[in-house]
Amino acid sequence: MAVARTRSVALIGVTGRIVEVEADVGNGLAGIHLIGLPDTALSEARERVRSAMVNSRFPWPDARITVSLFPASLPKRGSQFDLAIAVAILGAAGVVPPDRVSTPFFLGELGLDGRLRPVRGILPSVLGAAKTCEVTVVVPAANAAEAALVPDAKVIPVADLRQLVGWLRDGEEPPALAESPDDAAIPTTELPSVDLADVVGQPIGRRALEVCAAGGHNLWMLGPPGTGKTMLAERLPTLLPDLELDHALEVTAIHSVAGVLPPSSPMISRPPYVSPHHTATAAALVGGGSTVVRPGAVSLAHRGTLFLDEAPEFPRHVLDSLRQPLESGQVTVARAAGTITFPARFLLVLAANPCPCSQPATPGDACQCTPALRRRYLAKLSGPLLDRVDVKVTVARSSKAELMADRTFVESSKTVAERVLNARQRAAKRLDGTPWRTNAEISSAALHADYRPCDAAMKPLSSCLESGTLSARGLDRVVRVAWTLADLADRDQPGEEETSRALAFWLGVGA
Numbered sequence: 001m002a003v004a005r006t007r008s009v010a011l012i013g014v015t016g017r018i019v020e021v022e023a024d025v026g027n028g029l030a031g032i033h034l035i036g037l038p039d040t041a042l043s044e045a046r047e048r049v050r051s052a053m054v055n056s057r058f059p060w061p062d063a064r065i066t067v068s069l070f071p072a073s074l075p076k077r078g079s080q081f082d083l084a085i086a087v088a089i090l091g092a093a094g095v096v097p098p099d100r101v102s103t104p105f106f107l108g109e110l111g112l113d114g115r116l117r118p119v120r121g122i123l124p125s126v127l128g129a130a131k132t133c134e135v136t137v138v139v140p141a142a143n144a145a146e147a148a149l150v151p152d153a154k155v156i157p158v159a160d161l162r163q164l165v166g167w168l169r170d171g172e173e174p175p176a177l178a179e180s181p182d183d184a185a186i187p188t189t190e191l192p193s194v195d196l197a198d199v200v201g202q203p204i205g206r207r208a209l210e211v212c213a214a215g216g217h218n219l220w221m222l223g224p225p226g227t228g229k230t231m232l233a234e235r236l237p238t239l240l241p242d243l244e245l246d247h248a249l250e251v252t253a254i255h256s257v258a259g260v261l262p263p264s265s266p267m268i269s270r271p272p273y274v275s276p277h278h279t280a281t282a283a284a285l286v287g288g289g290s291t292v293v294r295p296g297a298v299s300l301a302h303r304g305t306l307f308l309d310e311a312p313e314f315p316r317h318v319l320d321s322l323r324q325p326l327e328s329g330q331v332t333v334a335r336a337a338g339t340i341t342f343p344a345r346f347l348l349v350l351a352a353n354p355c356p357c358s359q360p361a362t363p364g365d366a367c368q369c370t371p372a373l374r375r376r377y378l379a380k381l382s383g384p385l386l387d388r389v390d391v392k393v394t395v396a397r398s399s400k401a402e403l404m405a406d407r408t409f410v411e412s413s414k415t416v417a418e419r420v421l422n423a424r425q426r427a428a429k430r431l432d433g434t435p436w437r438t439n440a441e442i443s444s445a446a447l448h449a450d451y452r453p454c455d456a457a458m459k460p461l462s463s464c465l466e467s468g469t470l471s472a473r474g475l476d477r478v479v480r481v482a483w484t485l486a487d488l489a490d491r492d493q494p495g496e497e498e499t500s501r502a503l504a505f506w507l508g509v510g511a
């Protein structure tokens with residue numbers, strides 16, 4: 001009868017923290033005691049571990065078993081500690097050599113029959129384990145492809161407890177992964193089958209989309225139903241470049257914690273697109289949950305697009321909850337068990353009808369809404385939220401003549417995406433050595449110190465500042481968009497033309 005130690009990982013939001021699991025099998029009344037802040041799922045681990053061991057025909061020690069998880073101060077949630085608890089008990093009971101279990105990390109939920117079940121959040125857990133050095137991680141076979149995304153991890157996929165014990169006793173490795181981690185690196189996902197060329201007419205809307213994609217700017221589209229606002233928004237992802245490796249890992253980690261990764265090709269290499277309905281709750285939007293806190297839409301849209309169609313229909317407190325992530329690029333969810341922070345840096349696209357009656361903009365407009373009603377309808381979005389939107393456009397229904405004339409010039413997503421990539425590369429080169437990669441992210445202080453356009457370019461803005469049509473915050477946003485327009489035009493810095501057009505985008509008067 002002895003003590004055995006092993007390791008696992010606790011997830012705090014999307015950060016993995018190493019947890020030591022220790023089992024002591026000793027004299028005393030037979031039973032199992034778990035210490036170290038266990039939540040309900042963890043307490044249930046006792047029953048799962050016992051059944052899994054007995055049903056795998058391993059002896060259950062007829063003794064007092066104490067299992068301790070520490071640091072005790074770390075909140076530990078979910079079922080991914082099952083495997084480490086079982087392994088520590090097997091080590092302490094002498095079923096496997098205790099020295100073989102002390103260094104690897106064990107992650108996974110046990111079924112009552114001893115099979116290993118996949119768990120959420122494997123990628124961030126393995127990243128947490130491999131933070132300092134190369135590690136060996138034992139994971140359920142169904143999680144193996146996801147775990148193998150981490151370069152410094154040797155992944156041992158196991159199907160059940162018996163297979164694991166075989167490996168620990170004889171060093172007999174379970175069948176290797178079908179593909180090596182190198183092959184798994186960033187598969188290129190097929191672009192969605194929509195294309196910007198599907199949108200005929202709407203030259204201003206298309207141009208705004210290109211500018212927002214290039215600089216990472218937030219977009220607001222106002223127009224009657226049936227004018228193609230949703231079509232435009234859905235095509236924004238086709239203009240965005242693939243995620244770079246570090247961003248791809250961030251995005252994949254969040255989706256892993258949310259439990260929405262495809263198990264076969266888990267790496268997300270394209271910017272996500274999330275479009276919650278206006279009946280979504282604040283918890284669905286920013287994250288929440290009673291026992292385990294899950295990331296919300298703003299985090300699932302991290303490094304991608306969050307599209308709110310019919311934005312004024314969202315309850316005001318739900319819209320207000322967007323302010324923190326828009327400002328800081330992350331969202332903090334407060335729950336009884338503590339606060340959890342998730343990344344949430346997304347490109348926000350808002351669309352709205354001009355009035356609540358949603359009459360299509362047909363000739364002989366059936367809309368009877370009064371100007372006061374229209375104002376009230378849109379007022380929900382004004383102020384703090386629209387202050388954080390850099391590009392505002394009005395989309396109107398195109399005339400037949402416009403549609404016919406436009407059809408020949410209309411550009412495909414591929415053509416526009418090339419210009420976007422070129423502009424992004426210009427910006428990335430200029431921002432090299434800073435924490436930012438797009439113009440939209442540049443801090444106010446840096447904007448004033450290092451990226452102030454020349455005096456001639458600032459002229460149209462100064463007069464607006466004096467007349468009060470432009471606030472100080474608005475000025476910063478206009479300057480960021482002006483830089484993006486310069487990047488798109490292959491210019492080294494914005495001139496008067498770029499600042500004037502950025503100002504028009506900010507004021508919502510087309511550009």
Ligand SMILES: [Zn+2]
Nearest residue numbers: 355357367369
């Ligand atoms: Zn109306």
